[in-house]
Amino acid sequence: MTTTPVEVDVDPLEDPAAFFWRECGRSAFWLQHCGDCEKWQYYPRHLCSHCWSRKLTWRRPSGLAVVETFSVVHRGSGAFADLTPYTVALVRLAEGPTMMTNIVDVDPDRVEIGLEVQLDFARRGDRVLPVFRVRGR
Amino acid sequence: MNPVYISGVSQRIVGRGKPAPPYLKLLADAAADAVTDAGLEPHAIDGLVLSSSIPQPFACNPAELAEYLGIGPAYAAMAPYGGRPATDVIGMARSAVNAGLASNVLVLSADNFATTLGLEGAIELYMKSFDQTYERPFGPLIPTAFALMAARHIHDYGTTLEQLASLAVTIRRHGLLNPDTEVSGELTVRSVLDDVVISSPLTRSMVALISTGGAQGFVVTRRPTGNRAVAVRGYGESCGFMSLTQAPSLARFAHIRVAADQAVTQAGITLDDLDFVELYDPATIVPLILLEEIGFCEKGEGGAFVESGAVDLGGRLPVNTHGGTLAFRHPGMGAALDSVVEAVVQLRGEAGARQVQDAELGLVHGQGSWLANNGFLVLGRVR
Numbered sequence: 059m060t061t062t063p064v065e066v067d068v069d070p071l072e073d074p075a076a077f078f079w080r081e082c083g084r085s086a087f088w089l090q091h092c093g094d095c096e097k098w099q100y101y102p103r104h105l106c107s108h109c110w111s112r113k114l115t116w117r118r119p120s121g122l123a124v125v126e127t128f129s130v131v132h133r134g135s136g137a138f139a140d141l142t143p144y145t146v147a148l149v150r151l152a153e154g155p156t157m158m159t160n161i162v163d164v165d166p167d168r169v170e171i172g173l174e175v176q177l178d179f180a181r182r183g184d185r186v187l188p189v190f191r192v193r194g195r
Numbered sequence: 196m197n198p199v200y201i202s203g204v205s206q207r208i209v210g211r212g213k214p215a216p217p218y219l220k221l222l223a224d225a226a227a228d229a230v231t232d233a234g235l236e237p238h239a240i241d242g243l244v245l246s247s248s249i250p251q252p253f254a255c256n257p258a259e260l261a262e263y264l265g266i267g268p269a270y271a272a273m274a275p276y277g278g279r280p281a282t283d284v285i286g287m288a289r290s291a292v293n294a295g296l297a298s299n300v301l302v303l304s305a306d307n308f309a310t311t312l313g314l315e316g317a318i319e320l321y322m323k324s325f326d327q328t329y330e331r332p333f334g335p336l337i338p339t340a341f342a343l344m345a346a347r348h349i350h351d352y353g354t355t356l357e358q359l360a361s362l363a364v365t366i367r368r369h370g371l372l373n374p375d376t377e378v379s380g381e382l383t384v385r386s387v388l389d390d391v392v393i394s395s396p397l398t399r400s401m402v403a404l405i406s407t408g409g410a411q412g413f414v415v416t417r418r419p420t421g422n423r424a425v426a427v428r429g430y431g432e433s434c435g436f437m438s439l440t441q442a443p444s445l446a447r448f449a450h451i452r453v454a455a456d457q458a459v460t461q462a463g464i465t466l467d468d469l470d471f472v473e474l475y476d477p478a479t480i481v482p483l484i485l486l487e488e489i490g491f492c493e494k495g496e497g498g499a500f501v502e503s504g505a506v507d508l509g510g511r512l513p514v515n516t517h518g519g520t521l522a523f524r525h526p527g528m529g530a531a532l533d534s535v536v537e538a539v540v541q542l543r544g545e546a547g548a549r550q551v552q553d554a555e556l557g558l559v560h561g562q563g564s565w566l567a568n569n570g571f572l573v574l575g576r577v578r
């Protein structure tokens with residue numbers, strides 16, 4: 059049995075998005091961390107957007123986040139029509155960056171700004187998405 | 196910076212739900228009308244700036260369009276697709292004139308959704324504005340971007356849904372005074388709140404129309420031509436982010452003030468000197484935030500400001516006198532250029548029932564993708 063490393067170098071020859079989504083596909087969520095300024099960033103890039111360092115590694119963050127703002131979509135378009143009503147949120151990760159996600163497995167009326175949430179994964183179509191659910195549930 | 200002039204304008208009306216003419220037909224009509232309006236002959240045009248369209252971003256490059264129109268020799272440039280505030284093309288024309296590259300620059304914009312895409316196709320296309328890799332997979336609608344701002348503004352400042360609705364009522368009232376509006380019927384705060392929720396907390400009446408098309412033309416000149424020229428007194432532009440996740444906040448946008456201050460400083464005026472403001476209004480929360488960030492009211496006071504009647508025709512700062520995208524039309528990339536046309540019409544004193552009395556100075560705002568990139572024009576009457 060192999061253990062998942064806690065840190066891997068960002069491969070300069072690989073599209074960071076490809077790494078990110080491939081790893082989500084096996085339920086692993088990675089953020090980029092800068093070896094120079096020690097900040098985290100999302101979305102992943104080929105350089106640190108804070109200090110322009112190229113010394114980036116992938117690290118596994120805590121998976122804890124807080125809802126910054128959210129909206130319940132009632133009129134989905136295309137493939138999303140079947141999912142309505144669903145909650146689109148911006149969550150602030152404990153490590154600092156903000157990401158867009160869905161808050162799942164909760165009555166949309168219970169979602170509020172400041173709600174503490176934790177990472178989970180949801181398969182949708184041919185892709186596994188990093189989503190968030192109410193912490194402790 | 197020397198002032199330049201908008202000596203001619205044109206605006207092609209398509210009408211609610213009607214199929215728009217072909218893209219090049221819209222551009223040709225907008226060109227001919229604008230040059231006529233400027234009192235110029237076509238051969239006087241020595242510059243062309245093309246605003247990319249949303250449905251046909253790569254239909255022609257500016258050299259091809261110059262050739263098609265029989266313009267040349269001429270400076271030819273294009274503002275590319277996506278993330279731009281549309282007012283930028285007036286700034287580009289001004290730069291070309293000030294740099295000595297041209298004296299009479301034709302600025303054109305056209306959008307045509309109807310013939311190829313239909314309404315659903317238009318919505319899909321607008322959705323492409325979201326980051327394909329990290330935002331689209333979570334299903335935001337275009338109104339969701341503004342809903343996320345509204346939710347946070349309500350949370351941070353106690354802004355009410357009634358205040359967000361009242362701005363829709365005001366702008367609808369203005370739009371109904373515009374003979375070319377695509378809407379009919381008054382709104383009330385109640386009717387706005389009772390409308391279908393698209394993306395909470397926003398109802399359909401709080402978000403922009405989707406139109407089948409339209410076009411705008413401008414002739415930006417070194418010296419006024421004709422006798423109805425309007426002066427471009429200032430232009431500022433500032434980009435703060437593109438993806439929603441990269442915005443420092445969805446309730447506070449410091450880069451808006453940077454762009455507005457640039458325009459106002461160049462014009463040598465203060466905000467109190469402005470007689471009207473045309474703000475891009477894809478959802479009512481957007482002008483409300485803009486009024487705060489530009490500095491017309493304190494941060495967090497936008498809701499109270501619009502509810503007070505200050506932004507109504509007859510108030511101290513009429514906003515979106517033509518109805519904006521909420522109550523005139525939203526043709527595509529040219530939405531903010533409809534605002535520029537309106538400002539010129541107001542400063543010429545030709546706005547009819549919606550005329551702002553003694554309008555001398557107006558501010559026009561254009562937005563690229565959810566307040567990400569903002570452009571401000573100060574236009575003034577030529578005395």
Ligand SMILES: [Zn+2]
Nearest residue numbers: 092095106109
């Ligand atoms: Zn760094």
